[in-house]
Amino acid sequence: MKRRTMFVLLALMLSVSTLLSACASSTTPEANKPTETQKPNNETKTDPPTETAVKQEFRFNIGTEPPSLDPGLAQDVTSSTILSATFEGLTSTDKDSKVIPGVAEKWDISPDGKKYTFTLRQNAKWSNGDPVTAHDFEYAWKRVLDPTLPQTSPYNYQLYYIKNGEAYFTKKITDPNQIGVKATSDYTLEVELEDPTPYFLDLTAFATYFPIHKSAKNNPAWANEANTLISNGPFKVSSWAHSSQIEFVPNEHYHKRDEIKLTKVTAVMIEDTNAILNMYETNALDYIGPPTNGGIPSEQIPILQQTKKDEIAIKPLAASYYYLFNNKQKPFDNKKIRKALALSINRQLITEKITLSGQKPAFGIVPPGINIVNDEYRNQVDGNFFKEDVAEAQKLLAEGLKESGLDKMPEFTLIYNTNDLHKKVGQAVADMWKQNLNIDVKLQNIEWTVFLDQRSALDYEVARAGWNPDYNDPVTFLDLYTTGSGNNDIGFSNKKYDDLVKAAKKEVDLVKRRDLLASAEKILIEEEMAILPIYYNATAQLLKPNIKNIYVDPLANFHFARGYVE
Incomplete structure (x- = not known):
């Protein structure tokens, strides 16, 4: 590791100290102050620590401002990391990503697998002391499916499993009472599905299925500031200095408050990986890792494996890293050109020389660690949907350019969000395209929220992407690119692909279902190369x-809610 001078290190320590002290509270506009009907989030009352008590505080880095802390609108790993600690769904998950009770203390499933009856625990409360009821879930789910809202949820398709969910969002029906979710009492929620869905309980642990407090009805900006953000999870946001840091304290009304040991959690927003590592080494941070993927400078990992053997851990994630093609924009609307770009890069070189954290070359989209038919999907379905081949790539490029009426591949821009690792990978890929295909590529670094907006608007040519699973099933990767999906940010539309994914969601025979998903993945990657x-x-x-x-669970989710300092 390259060491800085003592002067630079001292300056950094002073700046960190200033950051953590100056941003202890957020300034809230007058319009966002709580109303009489909306109780504020008061600070948790705790006994003063004794002189010998261990300070139960935890500090980590989330890299950037979370785009949204509204569970119905969130779509990224930064936001979901915070939401998983501040909200709780009907179900939750344990260290092994297995479903456990959350707000629901029990549930019954009908023999045909299409009706779920959830019984909510009566001691579940919001951070302002209000009871969490079945009505809060019904309101939240119907809100996600409401097509009249100014901003629709990118994850509305995740509620299409519910009877008439898709029909309501697409305006085929207009009566929200026809949607298959109903609070039959304060503590009973009945859910009717379109078809049996084996992983529906996993879905109810996902952020889009979280409840929303009734105060959101009168304040569209409720999730934008600490003192209006009412949540129901183990922690609540106590202060929010935008683009700087977020602080959390325990929710004193949480139904398992006795399990929460940390008294304060601070999430800072720093993108420079060298600064992050220096903060860890000077004890300004306690953790580096997900959700800021690439948070440790990759070139330092081999050194840290020697110098911090007891602190560093390297583990695989059930997640994929890839590039998006704007399938609607020339010349990326030509699949031969897309294939040429995919076949001409050396993935082994990238993982062995640049990322250095145990990543494995990918030739499909569904990663190892995702299960189906009681085993990993990748153990059952060959994931080698193509082979790297520079000569074949050159041939395909020439054919694709001719079909597109072009003599030469035009220079294009590869966009990525701010992160040293994304930049290094982008530089390597651009060099390979130049060397192997004589293509000139510009790299553009874009701030996270703007980056997501540009991708959603198809305002790009090629863009970095990654996907952590929402639940443990291959469909969480494959339904991203169905026509009309809120997360389909490549403009891909293929009826056969749509039909296969739709059929897989309805198929109750697990082997047949696996084969349907495998056929869909083949279309997405081998036949179309819609992504890279x-x-x-x-x-x-x-x-x-x-x-x-x-810890980080098998599905790449970061958990700190039940941590403690020894």
């Missing part, structure tokens, strides 16, 4: 030895 797979992800993380029960 690069690697199956892994992570390197640093955690102080005295911090316990902080």
Whole structure:
């Protein structure tokens, strides 16, 4: 590791100290102050610590401002990391990503698998003390499906499993009472599905299925500031200095408050990986790792494996890293050109020389670690949908350019969000395209929220992407690119693909269902190369030895809610 001078290190430590002290509270506009009917989030009352008590505080980095802390609108890993600690769904998940009770203490499933009856625990409360009721869930789910809202949810398709969910959002029906979710009492929620869905309980642990407090009805900006953000999870947001840091304290009304040991959690927003590592080494941070993928400078990982053996951990993630093609824009609307770009890069070189955290070359989109038919999907379905071949890539490029009426591949821009690793991978891929295909590529670094907006608007040519699963099933990767999906940010539309994914969602025979999904993946990657797979992800993380029960689960979700300091 390259060491800075003592002067630079001292300056950094002073700046960090200033950051953490100056941003202790957020300034809230007058319009966002709580109304009489909306109780504010008061600070948790705790006994003063004794002189010998261990300070139960945890500090980590989320890299950037979360685009949205509204569960109905959130779509990114930064936002979901915060939401998983501040909200709770009907179900939750354990260390092994297995479903456990959340707000629902029990549930019954009809013999045909299409009707779920959830019984909510009566001691579940919002952070302002209001009871969490079945009506809060019904309101939240119907809100996600409401086509008249100014901003629609990118994840509305995740509620299409519910009877008439899709029909309501697409305005085929207009009566929200026809949607298959109903609070039959304050603590009973009945849900009717279109078809049996084996992973529906996993879905109810996902952010889009979280409840929303009734105060949101009168304040569209309720999730934008700390003192109007009412949540129901283990923690609540106590202060929010935008683009700087977010602080959390325990929700004193949480139904399992006795399990929450940390008294304060601070999430800072720093994108420079060298600064992040320096903060960890000077004890200004307790953890580096997901959700800021690439949070440790990759070139430092081999050194840290020697110098911090007890603090560093490298583990695979059930996640994929890839590039998006704007399938609607020339010349990327030509699949031969897309294939040429995919076949001409050396993934092994990228994982061995650049990422250095155990990533594996990817030739499909569904990663190892995703299960189906009681085993990993990748153990059952060959994921080698194409082979790297520079000569074939050159041939396909020439054919694709001719079909597109072009003599030469025009220079294009590859966009990525701010992160040293994304930049390094982008530089390597651009060099390979130049060397192997004589293509000139410009790299453009864009701030996270703007980056997501540009992708959603198809305002790009080629863009970096990655996907962590929402639940443990291959469809969480494959339904992204069905026609009309709120997360289909490549403009891809293929009826056969849509039909296969739709059929898989209805199929109750697990083997037939697996084969349908495998056929869909083949169309997406082998036949169309609608995206460009690069690697199956892994992570390197640093955690102080005295911090316990902080972990990344098998589905790449970061959990700190039940951590503690030893």
